[in-house]
Amino acid sequence: MAKQDGTENASQPALQVIVLGSGGGPQEHNVTAFLVRPVKSGWTKGSIVALDAGVHLSAITRILEDTQPQGLGVDVALPHVLASGPFAGMEIHSSSASTNAAYVTRHLIDTYLITHPHLDHISGFVINTAGLPGTRPKRIAGLPSTISAFKTHIFNNIIWPNLSDENNGAGLVTYTRLVEGGSPALGEGDGKGYLEVSDELTVKVFSVSHGHCIEKHTHRGSTSSSRLGSMDASSLASPRVAQVSNTGSGPPSIFRPSPAGHASSGQEWESVCVYDSSAYFIRDAVSGREVLMFGDVEPDSISLSPRNLGVWQEAAPRIANGNLTAIFIECSYDDSQTDDRLFGHLTPRYVIQELKVLANEVELARQSLAKLEPNKKRKRELDQASRKASRTVPRSNQDDGPISPRSIRPQRSSGSPSLSEHSHGSPHIATPTAELSLGEFEASMVPPLPRWRMPNPLESLSVVIIHVKEKLSDGETARDTIFNELLEHEKEAGLGCEFIISKMGQSLVF
Numbered sequence: 001m002a003k004q005d006g007t008e009n010a011s012q013p014a015l016q017v018i019v020l021g022s023g024g025g026p027q028e029h030n031v032t033a034f035l036v037r038p039v040k041s042g043w044t045k046g047s048i049v050a051l052d053a054g055v056h057l058s059a060i061t062r063i064l065e066d067t068q069p070q071g072l073g074v075d076v077a078l079p080h081v082l083a084s085g086p087f088a089g090m091e092i093h094s095s096s097a098s099t100n101a102a103y104v105t106r107h108l109i110d111t112y113l114i115t116h117p118h119l120d121h122i123s124g125f126v127i128n129t130a131g132l133p134g135t136r137p138k139r140i141a142g143l144p145s146t147i148s149a150f151k152t153h154i155f156n157n158i159i160w161p162n163l164s165d166e167n168n169g170a171g172l173v174t175y176t177r178l179v180e181g182g183s184p185a186l187g188e189g190d191g192k193g194y195l196e197v198s199d200e201l202t203v204k205v206f207s208v209s210h211g212h213c214i215e216k217h218t219h220r221g222s223t224s225s226s227r228l229g230s231m232d233a234s235s236l237a238s239p240r241v242a243q244v245s246n247t248g249s250g251p252p253s254i255f256r257p258s259p260a261g262h263a264s265s266g267q268e269w270e271s272v273c274v275y276d277s278s279a280y281f282i283r284d285a286v287s288g289r290e291v292l293m294f295g296d297v298e299p300d301s302i303s304l305s306p307r308n309l310g311v312w313q314e315a316a317p318r319i320a321n322g323n324l325t326a327i328f329i330e331c332s333y334d335d336s337q338t339d340d341r342l343f344g345h346l347t348p349r350y351v352i353q354e355l356k357v358l359a360n361e362v363e364l365a366r367q368s369l370a371k372l373e374p375n376k377k378r379k380r381e382l383d384q385a386s387r388k389a390s391r392t393v394p395r396s397n398q399d400d401g402p403i404s405p406r407s408i409r410p411q412r413s414s415g416s417p418s419l420s421e422h423s424h425g426s427p428h429i430a431t432p433t434a435e436l437s438l439g440e441f442e443a444s445m446v447p448p449l450p451r452w453r454m455p456n457p458l459e460s461l462s463v464v465i466i467h468v469k470e471k472l473s474d475g476e477t478a479r480d481t482i483f484n485e486l487l488e489h490e491k492e493a494g495l496g497c498e499f500i501i502s503k504m505g506q507s508l509v510f
Contacts, residue, residue: 015038017328017508022506023468024330024467025469028123032121033051036050036201037049038200038201040286043089043108046199049109049282052122053125054124055123059505064100064101066505067086067087068082072095074095078094106134110198112138114146115277116278121296129172133172137171137172146276180207190323202282205279206279206307209306211274279294279297298346300357312357316362319461322460326463328502345467352489352493359457359458363453363457457496464500465500468501
């Protein structure tokens with residue numbers, strides 16, 4: 001579970017997350033921005049990684065204004081080590097909070113992980129970079145589609161000067177295009193596929209869907225990520241699209257495919273593009289502790305490009321072995337928001353729906369771990385017995401037979417060819433899906449997972465809610481409404497996780 005505002009009660013915390021901005025608008029001073037650092041690294045150069053930066057320097061300044069002691073440079077000698085607040089333990093050299101905040105941005109933060117290029121996630125970085133040049137360029141890391149958006153639409157000498165080191169730019173920013181799902185050539189063991197972004201922090205990124213665009217145009221946005229899921233969804237007559245589109249609260253009728261899977265005669269067909277966002281696994285390379293941080297995301301159940309399941313399947317074994325202890329996920333609206341006005345976001349009912357999927361995956365991961373332990377023990381026993389036998393039993397001149405029948409290459413039958421002759425290692429449906437009804441298609445797939453057997457399957461997990469959109473009206477705040485609705489859903493779901501509604505200036509350690 002997370003420990004807030006200090007580390008004294010945490011058991012050897014490995015990661016600290018500072019919330020610079022927790023909201024999703026409309027107030028521009030509180031939009032998505034976080035700082036992440038490995039606790040044991042201290043406050044060394046380049047030790048902090050930013051995840052999104054809708055707000056940045058001004059938020060760091062406000063935190064320091066609230067936590068710096070009075071009388072710096074007069075009653076309190078400089079340099080001074082801060083004793084409290086999110087930056088506790090950091091040495092400051094000025095009585096000015098603005099000056100100290102500039103030091104943090106210039107020297108302690110090198111890398112900015114961007115989930116997607118919407119303004120409420122990047123505007124602080126864009127504005128700050130031009131005014132705070134350092135001795136080395138800032139690194140923007142993200143999916144190729146995100147980097148492409150920066151190059152084409154932000155640092156293009158129209159919206160903003162080209163501050164990058166590409167196309168004869170100023171050289172204040174450098175781009176790092178991340179491999180979705182991690183590069184298999186990087187890392188080893190549990191850290192395989194993770195890219196090092198600071199001395200002790202590594203990351204792995206997955207793409208997720210942030211809704212669809214209703215504007216009629218040639219597909220843009222997602223195409224540069226070279227994902228199969230980035231294609232124009234309206235060109236497919238898939239059962240999922242038909243199912244989703246026919247719900248009363250689903251996408252509007254312009255996205256419903258015709259019965260034949262194409263536009264009828266004389267009718268112009270509308271195209272649909274899907275906004276890509278990201279989910280980052282951020283890992284302390286020393287301890288193996290991780291947090292999972294989502295950008296804006298919609299539920300798989302109403303998405304035209306559902307991808308959350310892949311993230312949950314990646315997260316489940318890390319939760320099962322205790323390494324992944326926190327998930328930062330958006331919940332922009334309360335449950336009064338209808339599906340057709342979610343615009344690629346979540347509500348409490350959908351947060352719980354997604355966490356139920358995660359809980360099932362965690363249950364499967366724990367079952368796998370439980371099966372693995374006896375197998376390891378049995379293997380050790382067999383190895384010991386084999387070594388003992390090799391010392392006491394004379395060997396013949398002939399080769400020994402295999403220890404286990406599993407090591408014998410099976411004989412190929414004279415009947416139908418093996419699966420490997422027809423596939424690349426994974427089974428596929430032989431009949432085209434266009435010829436299957438929705439019921440037949442679902443029946444051909446793996447049946448739905450049963451409800452988890454163990455109580456409170458996510459008991460060790462902290463779920464930090466981000467990107468709450470304030471109503472700016474009298475009465476209960478959006479934060480309180482969302483929190484109360486989550487607790488009500490949790491009573492029925494029995495997930496066992498801890499819900500935390502993030503707020504500006506908050507410090508969490510894991």
